[in-house]
Amino acid sequence: MPVINNFEVNVRNSAELVEFLHSVRLPENYVLVSLDVVSLFTNVPNMPKDNLIELVKMCFDTSYFTFQNDYYIQLDGSAMGNPASPSLANLMMNHVLRKVRFKALHMNDNGVNKIKTQGNRFRFPFVKGLSHGTSSSFRFTDWRPAFYNIRTIGDIYSKLKDITPLGQASELVYKIPCSCGKSYVGQTRQYLSKRLHQHRYSCEEKFRSKEDRTALANHHFLTGHNFDFDGVKIVDREGNWFKRNISEMVHICLSDTVNWRTNTDRLSKVYIGLIEKYEGNRNSA
Ligand SMILES: [Zn+2]
Numbered sequence: 001m002p003v004i005n006n007f008e009v010n011v012r013n014s015a016e017l018v019e020f021l022h023s024v025r026l027p028e029n030y031v032l033v034s035l036d037v038v039s040l041f042t043n044v045p046n047m048p049k050d051n052l053i054e055l056v057k058m059c060f061d062t063s064y065f066t067f068q069n070d071y072y073i074q075l076d077g078s079a080m081g082n083p084a085s086p087s088l089a090n091l092m093m094n095h096v097l098r099k100v101r102f103k104a105l106h107m108n109d110n111g112v113n114k115i116k117t118q119g120n121r122f123r124f125p126f127v128k129g130l131s132h133g134t135s136s137s138f139r140f141t142d143w144r145p146a147f148y149n150i151r152t153i154g155d156i157y158s159k160l161k162d163i164t165p166l167g168q169a170s171e172l173v174y175k176i177p178c179s180c181g182k183s184y185v186g187q188t189r190q191y192l193s194k195r196l197h198q199h200r201y202s203c204e205e206k207f208r209s210k211e212d213r214t215a216l217a218n219h220h221f222l223t224g225h226n227f228d229f230d231g232v233k234i235v236d237r238e239g240n241w242f243k244r245n246i247s248e249m250v251h252i253c254l255s256d257t258v259n260w261r262t263n264t265d266r267l268s269k270v271y272i273g274l275i276e277k278y279e280g281n282r283n284s285a
Pocket of ligand 1: 178180219223
């Protein structure tokens with residue numbers, strides 16, 4: 001994960017800036033200011049080696065994981081799930097493999113050891129009843145398939161990982177059901193619990209006459225229906241802001257929602273046609 005993702009003051013792209021500016025209301029007597037750094041790269045000082053090592057050490061010493069709602073720090077080796085661990089493991093394996101050389105030896109007719117040419121290898125999923133034929137069809141070429149199992153250890157053991165509590169999940173598309181059977185679909189970068197709190201708050205009586213309210217609050221005030229915030233469902237997880245917006249629009253189209261019609265304006269007509277077709281198939285199934 002790029003380190004910049006963890007910075008508090010960071011805008012990924014102009015689209016995200018626009019999203020942010022839409023959600024901000026400038027207090028009175030405040031003005032927007034734009035600043036520019038001149039020759040940024042040439043003004044960043046070289047980092048001394050000791051500082052760099054200190055920072056890398058910090059990455060590995062401060063990572064933690066949760067198990068049954070308790071927080072733990074891994075003491076041995078590099079931490080599982082730490083984004084820096086795969087890089088460190090790769091560096092380590094590269095170092096080891098440079099010392100160990102694998103050679104496939106076989107004896108030829110004269111009893112002399114000779115390195116067997118393996119041909120070019122490529123990976124291929126192992127499918128019972130199919131892989132043998134696949135292998136034979138490459139017999140007269142320089143290519144040799146190397147079969148791998150589609151099921152991985154991860155498939156069997158991934159359930160060991162604790163599930164993030166719903167409220168602590170972020171960067172997702174969610175759906176909140178209403179008492180009338182319709183629902184509200186939204187997307188957020190922040191914790192779901194925080195977003196739900198904002199929605200709950202926006203339904204408080206004092207906001208009845210608020211003008212730029214969300215479709216959720218609007219539906220609540222116009223109909224008197226109540227949303228079941230505890231019945232919220234995560235319908236998609238997506239870290240990329242642009243893709244998350246597409247996903248949100250698709251889910252608005254897929255469900256019977258209270259969202260504004262304009263919420264799906266930016267969805268290409270091509271998708272709408274496909275979604276309607278998909279919905280038709282789903283409903284007739
Ligand atoms: Zn309703």
